[in-house]
Amino acid sequence: MKNTARRNSGGNSVFIKSSLHKLISIQQIYNHFENCIVLFFKSSSIYNCKDIIMYFTYISPEGSCYYNDRPEKNGINDMYNHLENIIYDYPNTMLFLSGDMNCRCKDFLDYIPLDNLFYIFGNTDYDGSTFDNHRNNKDILRGNNYGKSLVNLCCIFDIHFLNGRFPGDKDGDFTCFSNDGASVVGYMVASSTLFQYIKDFKVLDRDDSDHFPITCVFEFPMILHDNEPNTDVNLQGSIKKFRWRSSVKDDFLLKFRDLLETQYESLIGSIGMNVDSAVDSITFLYQEAGSCMLQKFRYVSSQPAWWDDECDRLKSIKICCST
Structure with a gap:
């Protein structure tokens, strides 16, 4: 949070249950990255799945004074650079992103819908995705530049919104109520391969602040040994x-x-x-x-x-x- 901000802005904290920490190896990585906390979960040591990298972030909104003295004015582009480094260093991991990203994504597609010569997705030549789950979103306002940048990032890294895709959030509920009205700006985003382990996602009905908590439930199969009932x-x-x-x-x-x-x-x-x-x-x-x-x-x-x-x-x- 910057001291020069006109009002209190966001930040990041991550808390891990001691029982989980004892079960699997959890390591904080990329401590030099700004505005995020990145954790490496060595899940394959006990669960029958790939390892997971979790990226928790707060991205200042468009036009924020946070960007006044910075060459990059789009916080999503900073996140893109972070993910590019992560994928290069950990190519065989699944990604999970969460936080207040201040993106208005409306009904923008976060995947390439078709992969053939007769369909062009914008001005890109990305590989098509086998992921095609429909997403609902109550946000009726047009998307902003951050929203366009975020869905473009999703297409590049084959990651997708949990919001509006699970029974607990079938309508794509608002995550924020402020003076500017209701909006969906808090997201959880995950790799296509991670979706099979996600059982539900929901926006909790609490009014502690103008942002509602968002939560999801994972269920991973454990590795069983022949002599271990x-x-x-x-x-x-x-x-x-x-x-x-x-x-x-x-x-x-x-x-x-x-x-x-x-x-x-x-x-x-x-x-x-x-x-x-x-x-x-x-x-x-x-x-x-x-x-x-x-x-x-x-x-x-x-x-x-x-x-x-x-x-x-x-x-x-x-x-x-x-x-």
Whole structure:
């Protein structure tokens, strides 16, 4: 947020549940990028899908004084440059973008509808997309330049709006109510290949500010090992218990070396930024490599399903203060 702004402007914060952080490796990357937070999710280590890069951003609106001393006057173009770098460095990942982008996209298509010699999409020669899901949008005003830039970016990187495409937002609800009227300017955008794991998207009915929260639900298939029954991957009602067996020592060492080799760079990066995260990642390596030594054990908790490590910590503090 700039000190010279006429009113308070947007910013970015990302919060991650401790239970998720312990489950998979999550690393912040591209710290030098402005107006965004970029996270790398090593989801393929436990989920049967590609890794995911999540990009959270706030883009100042057209005509904002933020651009007065900047050569680039279109915030979407800055995001384009960021995504170009990300795709170059991580070509085999799925993208997920979210934030207040101040784009009015109306009914603009965010994909190339046809791929043949008899159809031209604008003045582009991009490859056609197999994605053709219809999108609804309550925004009745014409799109702005940012909106045109954003849908062009979607076509280039094969990413698409979640807004207006899921049962929870079948009409493409407004995400902002201000003095200028109602609008859809907050978006979630995802790679075509990521859509199969998204179960729903919705705009929440809360009036904490002039922008409504937007939310989506992912569901990924977990990787199951031959000697690991389904009950051992129930994260809400089970824990893993290991017992060292010399008979499978070689299997453990071989798998540990393979995992360490593939995750070495991200592990070293996390050590430099967050030691706690690095410890969690190392612990996960040992647990994953030691899957051949899993023991059947089930712990049934009396706590509700939403209870997590943070709740345990607060409960411990309360007990200590009361004694």
